[in-house]
Amino acid sequence: MERTLTICFAQAPDRPTKALNDPVRISDYPIPYAKRSLLEHAEAHLFLQLVEGWQFSIYLYTAHIVRGQAMQLQLGEGLVLFVYQLKGRINRLLHGGAPFRLEKGRYCGCYLPAGNYLFNLPPGQHETLLVAFPYGYLVWLTRQYNELHPLVNAWKTNAGPPLCLREATLMQDEQRTLQRIRNCPKRGDELDGALKIYLARLLALYHGRLQQQPTIHPIDTMLDGVQAHIEAHYAEKYSMRLKGISRQFGWSAPALRHAYAAKYGISVAGAVRMQRIHAAKHLLLDTELSLTAIAERVGFMYAESLIRAFKRETGLTPTAFRQQH
Numbered sequence: 313m314e315r316t317l318t319i320c321f322a323q324a325p326d327r328p329t330k331a332l333n334d335p336v337r338i339s340d341y342p343i344p345y346a347k348r349s350l351l352e353h354a355e356a357h358l359f360l361q362l363v364e365g366w367q368f369s370i371y372l373y374t375a376h377i378v379r380g381q382a383m384q385l386q387l388g389e390g391l392v393l394f395v396y397q398l399k400g401r402i403n404r405l406l407h408g409g410a411p412f413r414l415e416k417g418r419y420c421g422c423y424l425p426a427g428n429y430l431f432n433l434p435p436g437q438h439e440t441l442l443v444a445f446p447y448g449y450l451v452w453l454t455r456q457y458n459e460l461h462p463l464v465n466a467w468k469t470n471a472g473p474p475l476c477l478r479e480a481t482l483m484q485d486e487q488r489t490l491q492r493i494r495n496c497p498k499r500g501d502e503l504d505g506a507l508k509i510y511l512a513r514l515l516a517l518y519h520g521r522l523q524q525q526p527t528i529h530p531i532d533t534m535l536d537g538v539q540a541h542i543e544a545h546y547a548e549k550y551s552m553r554l555k556g557i558s559r560q561f562g563w564s565a566p567a568l569r570h571a572y573a574a575k576y577g578i579s580v581a582g583a584v585r586m587q588r589i590h591a592a593k594h595l596l597l598d599t600e601l602s603l604t605a606i607a608e609r610v611g612f613m614y615a616e617s618l619i620r621a622f623k624r625e626t627g628l629t630p631t632a633f634r635q636q637h
Contacts (some may be wrong), residue, residue, distance in 0.1 A: 313529065316388035317444065319360075319373060322430055323351040323627040324547045325384060329360070336361060339374045340399060340439060341494045345503060346372065351406055356381045356433075367449040368492070368511055371442040375400070377433050380577075381626060385429040390470050393442050394421045395513065396490070398481065400438030402431055403577030411575055414479070416442075419486070421518060422476040423466040428475075434577050441490070443511055453515055459522035460515065474479045480521035489513050534561060535575050538568070539583070546587035547611040554580050584611070589625050592618060598635040603630055 321327060332348040336359045346361035355378035363370040375381075395402075397414035414420065447467055453601055454460040459477070466475045482490075489510050498506045545552060551560075557580060559570040572580050576603065588610040595606045605619040623631045 316391060316438075317369075317393075319358065319535075319617070320351065320384050320386065321356065321358070322382035322384040322625070324353045324590065325386075327351060327353055332359070336374055338376055338437065341372060341441070341490070343370075343372060343494055345499065345500070346370075347497075354381070355379055357384075363507070365507055367446060368508060370507070371444070373438075373440045373442070375433055375440075377435050377438065378503050380434045381433060381598055383431050383433055385431065387424055387425075387426050387429070390423065390425045391444055392421065392447075393444055393452045394518065395419060396441040396443075396486075398439040398482075398490075399435050400436050400440055401434070401577065402438065402440060403434065415620055417482045418479050419482055421460065421463055422474060424474045430590070432437070432577055453512055454519075457515065457519040473528045475533060478522055480518060483517075483521075485517050486514065486517055489517070491533070515519045528536065531571060532575070535561075535572060537561065538572060538580070541578070542580070542583050542587060543548040546562045546584050546591065547609060549611050552584050552611065585621055586625065588612060588618075589622055592622060592630065593633065597631055605628070619624045 313338045329349040329351045329624055332350055334348075335342045335344070339361065341361075344359045349360045349362070351358040351360070357376045357496060359374040361370075361374070395414060396419040397416055401416060401418055402414045418523055447464075448468075451464055461475065477589065484582040493507060493510045494508050496503060496510070516533065538557060541557065541560070542552070550556065554565050554569060558565040561568065563571075569580060570585075572578075574586060576583065578586070591610040592606050595601055595609060599606075601609070603615040607613070607615045610618070612621070614619040619629055620635070624630070626633060628636070
């Protein structure tokens with residue numbers, strides 16, 4: 313299937329990748345038959361092991377991060393992804409992206425419309441497996457899996473916000489299937505057929521997990537409400553401070569600060585700032601508004617505040633960003 317997915321460093325989106333011949337030694341899942349490449353930026357290394365078969369693609373990303381990095385997922389068209397967090401974690405896709413944060417040993421399915429999605433990788437090592445299928449083949453694979461139909465339906469209409477199904481835990485059956493994918497001895501057409509069987513098995517297991525009754529923690533529900541509030545009200549200057557948000561949700565500011573950072577890997581103030589910068593990017597590209605007017609619309613007190621925050625997150629001033637795009 314045609315490759316429509318790339319991941320890059322948000323502050324250096326045009327940095328080229330380097331092809332690798334040797335195995336990815338820091339990976340817990342080195343795939344001997346995969347194409348391998350490396351992307352480097354500011355004490356961060358992102359390895360990709362890519363397997364492109366007939367009717368499927370497997371992306372295994374392994375990251376070694378010294379300092380936290382903002383990353384960007386780029387999709388040339390809408391796509392359903394099954395995301396398996398094998399090591400470390402992915403912090404929530406920010407500013408209107410898919411509302412999940414995956415910890416080690418968790419996975420989920422999601423539909424993402426075409427576009428760019430920011431997410432954060434904290435310091436440490438992280439390993440994420442992405443599995444994608446073309447639309448027609450996914451329809452055929454999931455014809456009996458009603459729990460997965462919302463993903464297919466969202467892709468069919470290709471409209472609305474991203475959609476994520478409930479997370480599941482990587483149990484022994486999933487782990488065993490992933491190991492079979494890694495260690496598959498077959499090559500050529502036989503490899504392609506074997507991998508399709510294993511990937512279909514993963515979908516069947518996910519459907520079974522989704523049929524089980526979920527357990528919802530009240531703290532998670534509250535934090536999801538806080539995140540939705542940030543996404544809806546980021547442009548409000550005074551009420552979007554930590555103290556104001558915590559008061560609205562009935563928490564103390566220190567408790568909310570700790571719980572929010574523990575779940576999303578970013579501070580409340582950082583999440584608000586990222587939402588504002590994302591909104592500013594759209595206004596820079598879609599309007600001719602001045603920086604002062606844009607700062608006012610997205611919630612910054614002054615144009616200077618917008619410029620400082622924008623450059624810190626993207627490496628560019630707003631004016632340079634507008635000129636380059």
